[in-house]
Amino acid sequence: MTPLLTGWGRTAPTSATLVEATVADVPALLRDHPARGVIARGLGRSYGDAAQNAGGTVLAPIPGPTTIHTAEDGSPLVTAAAGTSLHDLMATLLAERLFVPVTPGTRYVTLGGAVAADIHGKNHHRDGSFGEQLVSLDLVTADGGLHTIGPDTDPTLFWATVGGMGLTGVILGATLQLLRVETAYVLEDIERCSDVDDCLARMSARDDEYRYSVAWIDCLARGSQLGRSVLMRGDHAPREALPARTRGEPLERRRGLKLPAPPWAPNGLLRRETVAAFNELYFRRAPREERGRLVGLDPFFYPLDAVEGWNRMYGSRGFLQYQFVVPFGSEDALREALERFSGAGVASFLAVLKRFGTGSGMISFPMPGWTLALDMPAGDPTLGPLLDGLDALVAEA
Numbered sequence: 001m002t003p004l005l006t007g008w009g010r011t012a013p014t015s016a017t018l019v020e021a022t023v024a025d026v027p028a029l030l031r032d033h034p035a036r037g038v039i040a041r042g043l044g045r046s047y048g049d050a051a052q053n054a055g056g057t058v059l060a061p062i063p064g065p066t067t068i069h070t071a072e073d074g075s076p077l078v079t080a081a082a083g084t085s086l087h088d089l090m091a092t093l094l095a096e097r098l099f100v101p102v103t104p105g106t107r108y109v110t111l112g113g114a115v116a117a118d119i120h121g122k123n124h125h126r127d128g129s130f131g132e133q134l135v136s137l138d139l140v141t142a143d144g145g146l147h148t149i150g151p152d153t154d155p156t157l158f159w160a161t162v163g164g165m166g167l168t169g170v171i172l173g174a175t176l177q178l179l180r181v182e183t184a185y186v187l188e189d190i191e192r193c194s195d196v197d198d199c200l201a202r203m204s205a206r207d208d209e210y211r212y213s214v215a216w217i218d219c220l221a222r223g224s225q226l227g228r229s230v231l232m233r234g235d236h237a238p239r240e241a242l243p244a245r246t247r248g249e250p251l252e253r254r255r256g257l258k259l260p261a262p263p264w265a266p267n268g269l270l271r272r273e274t275v276a277a278f279n280e281l282y283f284r285r286a287p288r289e290e291r292g293r294l295v296g297l298d299p300f301f302y303p304l305d306a307v308e309g310w311n312r313m314y315g316s317r318g319f320l321q322y323q324f325v326v327p328f329g330s331e332d333a334l335r336e337a338l339e340r341f342s343g344a345g346v347a348s349f350l351a352v353l354k355r356f357g358t359g360s361g362m363i364s365f366p367m368p369g370w371t372l373a374l375d376m377p378a379g380d381p382t383l384g385p386l387l388d389g390l391d392a393l394v395a396e397a
Helices: 023-033 088-096 111-116 153-162 195-208 272-285 298-300 312-313 332-345 383-396
Strands: 017-019 036-039 057-059 067-072 074-080 135-139 146-150 170-179 185-193 212-217 227-235 289-296 319-325 351-356 369-377
Touching: 023 057, 023 111, 023 135, 023 170, 036 170, 036 383, 067 088, 074 088, 088 111, 135 153, 185 195, 185 298, 195 212, 195 227, 195 332, 195 351, 289 298, 319 332, 319 383, 332 369, 332 383
Parallel strands: 017 057, 036 057
Antiparallel strands: 067 074, 074 170, 135 146, 135 170, 185 227, 185 289, 212 227, 212 351, 319 369, 351 369
16 A cells, blocks of 8 residues: 555655554564665654655554553553554553553554654653653664663663654554553643743743643734733642542543534635634633633643644645744743744744753753744745744754
């Protein structure tokens, strides 16, 4: 089968041979690889072309069993196949009052993809990235050799694989530390911030009191409102925090309404005017301050998963995500980036600011500092020069 493959941004499609393989097939596939090589693919949620291999071979997600067990110190662990999605993994874990220690903004990523990208979540300032939660990996290298590696047993190969985007081989499975939870809810505090400096000050002052922290940023706001934002922070809710009607089923997930995205969207639907209207509404509807709001895991961590195929809303040209991190002390660069985005009228209704803790790995993305990520429609000819200039700004910082 040779389908056209894209990332979640739906840009730059390429054709590759897509192979459904078992664990036993992988060593021979890598050892006797075709000229264009072999790369593994998860659920295609990387925004760019990370899981594409034009003219080569792409491995579909590799299934396998999931086993929950305990470490010598009694802490909970799970061992699962690389092709297992976080969606399926969490369904298994929650029944045992367990949760993944790090999750991105979608549950539709595979365990192997989470390792390869060394994903981070809203708790990086406290818990680090996905790789720091790993006990071991099963990896097949290019010579067909199978290796079980960990941060202590083979740190060089392990940390080259974590965040290595599949370039050291194919991950077959992983053993991961878990987080104990009592409910399928989060206790969330919300604050409205008047500008980016207000937001940074609030995050710096109190982020360490929360496991999870993220701010939605209005990238079209200018002047005295530059970087106005809604700051959302929270922790897993204990059972006693639930209302009586819910306390009997504390692990039942409340996903809310599941909406389909339109099968097509007109190009230009997400433009400055429509996004500005959305941003104004979102900012005004957020409470100035609300403490202890009870929110389900899914709407807290995965709000966009409620809209199936939401990436189609950007139109036929697709979209891209730009994310950067600058060290603490380089806040001027963050402000300058926001000024450039707002001045260019970049139509992004999804822009988030987070505070990173200590980084890990050889080439993993996070480092101590501030990270801003925003989605924007592709195809605008002004985007290239804008983002090239931002690259230079970030590199200097």
